[in-house]
Amino acid sequence: MLQSLPYELPELVTRAPLDIHHATVLPEWVDWNGHMNVAFYVTAFDEASGTFMRNMGLGRRYVDGKLGMTFVLETHVTYDREMREGAPMRFITQLLARDGKRVHLFHEMFHADQGYLAATNETIVMNIDYASRRSAPWPVPAAERLEELWATHKDLPRPTKVGRVMGLGKK
Amino acid sequence: MQAVVSLRSARMKLPPYPMIELDLAAPLDRHRATVLPEWIDWNGHMNVGFYVVAFDKATDTLCNQFGCGWEYTREKIGMTFVLEAHVTYDREVKEGDPLRITSQILDYDAKRLHFIHAMYHADDGYLAATNELMLMNIDYATRRSAPWPDWAMPRIETLAATHKSLPVPPQAGRLIGIKRKK
Numbered sequence: 001m002l003q004s005l006p007y008e009l010p011e012l013v014t015r016a017p018l019d020i021h022h023a024t025v026l027p028e029w030v031d032w033n034g035h036m037n038v039a040f041y042v043t044a045f046d047e048a049s050g051t052f053m054r055n056m057g058l059g060r061r062y063v064d065g066k067l068g069m070t071f072v073l074e075t076h077v078t079y080d081r082e083m084r085e086g087a088p089m090r091f092i093t094q095l096l097a098r099d100g101k102r103v104h105l106f107h108e109m110f111h112a113d114q115g116y117l118a119a120t121n122e123t124i125v126m127n128i129d130y131a132s133r134r135s136a137p138w139p140v141p142a143a144e145r146l147e148e149l150w151a152t153h154k155d156l157p158r159p160t161k162v163g164r165v166m167g168l169g170k171k
Numbered sequence: 172m173q174a175v176v177s178l179r180s181a182r183m184k185l186p187p188y189p190m191i192e193l194d195l196a197a198p199l200d201r202h203r204a205t206v207l208p209e210w211i212d213w214n215g216h217m218n219v220g221f222y223v224v225a226f227d228k229a230t231d232t233l234c235n236q237f238g239c240g241w242e243y244t245r246e247k248i249g250m251t252f253v254l255e256a257h258v259t260y261d262r263e264v265k266e267g268d269p270l271r272i273t274s275q276i277l278d279y280d281a282k283r284l285h286f287i288h289a290m291y292h293a294d295d296g297y298l299a300a301t302n303e304l305m306l307m308n309i310d311y312a313t314r315r316s317a318p319w320p321d322w323a324m325p326r327i328e329t330l331a332a333t334h335k336s337l338p339v340p341p342q343a344g345r346l347i348g349i350k351r352k353k
Contacts, residue, residue, distance in 0.1 A: 032244055038253045039227055043220030063213055072219045076257045076347050082314075097349045104349050122347050133263075165344050166255055166303055168278050168285055 002067060002139035009057040012145055016152040021051040021091040022112065025083050035082040041109070042077060045121035048091040048107045053125070056142045056149070066130045068139070073102070075123040078161055081116055088112035095153040096162060098146055100137045101127045106162055120161045178310045180249045180320045188242040191235060193326055197333045198275040199236065202229040203293065206268045216263040222290070223258060226302040229272040229288050237326035239308070239319070249317065250309040254283070257303040259342050262292075269293035276334045277343060279327050281318045282308045287343050301342040 013020055029040035036044075053059060053070050063069050083089070090112040097104040107121040129136035138146060194201060210221035217225075234240045234251055244250050264270065271293040278285040287303040310317035319327060 032241060033250045033252070037224070037227065038256060039220050039223035042223045042256075042258070043218070046219050060213070069214045071214070072260055074257075074259050074345070074347055075219065076255075078255050079253055099349050102349050104347065124347060124349065163346055163348070164255070165346055166257060166285065166305055167344070168280055168283060168305075 001137045005057055005062070005067070005139055005141050006065060007061045009141060009145075010054060010059075012148060013055055014148055014152045016094070016149075016156055018052060018055065018093040018095075018149075019090070020055070021048040021093065023047060023089045023091070025085055025087045025089065027085050030085045035084055036087075038077075038079065041079065041083075041119050042075065042121070044089060044109065045075070045077070045091075045107050045119075045123065046072065048093055048109075048121075049105060049123060049125055051091075052093050052095075052103070052105060056145045057139070058127075058142050063130070068130050068136065069128040070125050071128050073124040073126050075121060076164060078120045078164065080120065081111075081118050083109075083111065083118050089118070094156055094159065095149050096122075096158070098150055100143070101135050103146070106159055108159070120159070122162055122164075178317050179247075179312060180308075180310050180317055183248065184321050186238045186243065186248070186320070186322055187246055188238075190238040190322065193236060193329060195329070195333050197337050198273040198289075199233060199330070200271070200273045202232040202272040202274070204228060204270045204272070206264050206266055206270065208266050211266050216265055217268075219258070219260065222260065222300050223256065223302065225270060225290065226258070226272065226288050226300075226304075227253075229274060229290075230304065230306065232272075233274045233286065234306075236330060237319075237323040239323050244311070247311045249311050249320065250314075251306050252309050253304055254307050255305040257342075257345060259301045259345065261298045261300055264292060264299045270299070275337055275340065276327070276331045277303075277339065279331055282316050284327065287340055289340065289342075301340065303343050303345070
């Protein structure tokens with residue numbers, strides 16, 4: 001387990017849910033249906049997970065310094081409304097659970113101007129040791145930040161779209 | 172149902188393009204791809220978003236079986252929209268790796284299709300990822316949900332009946348969570 005990180009960590013944002021990630025739908029994310037393709041919702045959400053990780057102190061410098069990486073194990077997306085090229089996106093992120101090497105996150109993507117919910121993403125992200133490419137405990141400073149985040153997120157209500165099992169739900 | 176009848180997709184009995192011969196292999200095992208350089212991220216493997224790009228192309232291969240592939244949209248008849256997706260990332264794949272994607276229909280109704288793809292490393296054989304999807308048919312003009320066109324429904328029924336013999340993969344119907352060890 002890494003006891004420290006050899007770079008300065010950004011100021012920790014403990015607002016719950018976390019609301020610091022913003023992005024724009026890029027032209028190359030749009031498909032033949034004229035809207036953001038399903039895959040790029042996942043890319044956009046992955047960047048929101050990246051923002052959560054940076055807040056924990058595990059941003060690009062963590063990978064570039066060959067210390068570690070974070071891998072997504074599993075992800076569940078609900079596509080609630082279309083997004084067109086250039087649409088501004090606002091994300092909120094709730095920490096649902098955590099353990100020694102994983103976080104369970106729930107993101108919601110909103111159209112930043114019109115306010116509507118475009119999609120949700122429930123995801124599990126795991127810490128990975130750079131050299132072995134195997135799972136590893138969070139570095140100590142990141143684990144400490146995670147506990148601070150957990151303290152502010154743990155009492156948030158559980159969003160209704162968490163824990164979905166897919167099915168046609170025939171009447 | 173007056174509104175439905177006015178839809179172009181509902182008026183047409185046959186598509187204005189040829190349909191391919193139905194492939195009754197279970198699961199469908201037609202889709203092949205290669206991991207492109209631009210699909211690789213700073214972790215040196217295929218990025219999570221591009222697994223879904225690869226799976227989305229496999230969805231097109233599946234939809235092509237029942238005449239709702241890209242020509243369906245090119246001809247401005249209809250589209251297929253994903254309502255929900257669940258991906259399990261089982262193992263890394265690297266640039267240039269050959270992929271084999273199989274597709275299994277789990278369920279369907281008049282305008283939706285529930286299925287799961289499995290992505291394998293085509294040479295090494297290991298499972299790299301799975302993608303469970305709920306897909307809905309969309310009328311091109313209204314961008315609203317619509318019943319599958321006449322040419323698609325019998326083919327969907329036949330494919331689903333063929334795939335019914337397969338066991339449901341353990342990745343289907345998964346609930347996400349951190350499982351605590353006792």
